[in-house]
Amino acid sequence: MSIEKKPEILSLSEDELAALLIADGHKKFRAQQVFQWLHLKQVFDVRKMTNLKGDFQDYLTEKFAFPDFRILNEVKSPSDQTAKYLFDFAGKQVESVWLPYENRQSICISVQSGCSLDCSFCATGKIAFKGNLTAAQILSQVYGMQQIYDRRITNVVFMGMGEPFYNYDNAIRAADLIAHQHGMNISRRRITLSTSGVLPGIKRFIEEKQPYRLALSLHAVFSDKRREIMDIEEKFSFEEVLEYLREHRGEMQQGQLMFEYIMIDGINIYPDDARELARWAKLLRAKVNLIPMNTEFNGMHRPSEEKIYDFWRQLVERDVVAVNRKSPAKDIQGACGMLAGRNHA
Ligand code: SF4
Known part of the structure; x- marks a missing residue:
């Protein structure tokens, strides 16, 4: 059984992120919010992304690999x-x-x-x-x-x-x-x-x-x-x-x-x-x-x-x-x- 690798969220362009979010039923504007947390504010802990709801934070953690260094x-x-x-x-x-x-x-x-x-x-x-x-x-x-x-x-x-x-x-x-x-x-x-x-x-x-x-x-x-x-x-x-x-x-x-x-x-x-x-x-x-x-x-x-x-x-x-x-x-x-x-x- 192969374990599917999660996409690295930091590698994705804003458009790619939006496409994945939309495909999973989320609103497009969420992509810009998440992108800004990652690339502008350099916040990698979803729990600290304060304008995102808890269930959306859970979804992000489940779906993507976050920076790990x-x-x-x-x-x-x-x-x-x-x-x-x-x-x-x-x-x-x-x-x-x-x-x-x-x-x-x-x-x-x-x-x-x-x-x-x-x-x-x-x-x-x-x-x-x-x-x-x-x-x-x-x-x-x-x-x-x-x-x-x-x-x-x-x-x-x-x-x-x-x-x-x-x-x-x-x-x-x-x-x-x-x-x-x-x-x-x-x-x-x-x-x-x-x-x-x-x-x-x-x-x-x-x-x-x-x-x-x-x-x-x-x-x-x-x-x-x-x-x-x-x-x-x-x-x-x-x-x-x-x-x-x-x-x-x-x-x-x-x-x-x-x-x-x-x-x-x-x-x-x-x-x-x-x-x-x-x-x-x-x-x-x-x-x-x-x-x-x-x-x-x-x-x-x-x-x-x-x-x-x-x-x-x-x-x-x-x-x-x-x-x-x-x-x-x-x-x-x-x-x-x-x-x-x-x-x-
Ligand atoms: S060996 Fe050193 S200088 Fe040459 S390409 Fe690689 S990193 Fe650059």
Whole structure:
């Protein structure tokens, strides 16, 4: 006998929720009420949904699975207010990072537990891959962190553990739900999906005219170098990806495309790298986020401040919009490429 799984209520759009409620004889307006409790107020206990009658609360509990997560660990940075959270979803663990800035509140969330790829500079790629998260589990990281803080989240980056385009449907569904006007209503231009270059996902993203920002984790602009540090290069070469983006750049919005570029000493910050990176960035009108490697990892090193500045200068002198991202959350192992689900006390 198979046990039927209840639908996860947090994964449903308002329309899907309404359709299910109506099919069971309930009024359509109930869907908006429930949706707002979940996505706007982040209340997951039906008994606390005070404008719903008791029998309707019973029906919801019977019919749907409600968010079920635990935060196993919290590590706060003593130096920069950032914090890292270890979420557990029935044995699938992921990390998420709280990143306060002066004029915005960002968070970085995960889409998979571990990652099926293995970029050589990234700690996530070294741990066991436990699979995709559901949209509800992706959202639970957002809402779980929002419940902790008074400060409203303004920016969400899908740049934690995992490759969003290997979990495309759930990642886009989660983005749609946090942007929903009856939910957190986060501006779509402040939601960023980051991909290592999964071409079928990029094609779909553009064909569907998704409104979110797209960050391409480039990290090298010569195929031999890129193959050395990113195994995705074997499957989808960056040249194929960039050529596709060049052909379709007109279908994207101004400012929608970014390159992420991790700076690794002795590997990808030579003058040739700067020249090629600048050429592609200008061709594709892409802003470049430079991310100095955060620490020593897997035999790779962070460049000196002088080298970091010099590489940045070479891009800017070629009229590229390049930002040298500081490395927030560095001291709590929460910066780019450092999420590995370790418990840091
Ligand atoms: S950098 Fe991203 S794609 Fe590469 S192993 Fe880490 S999580 Fe996966």
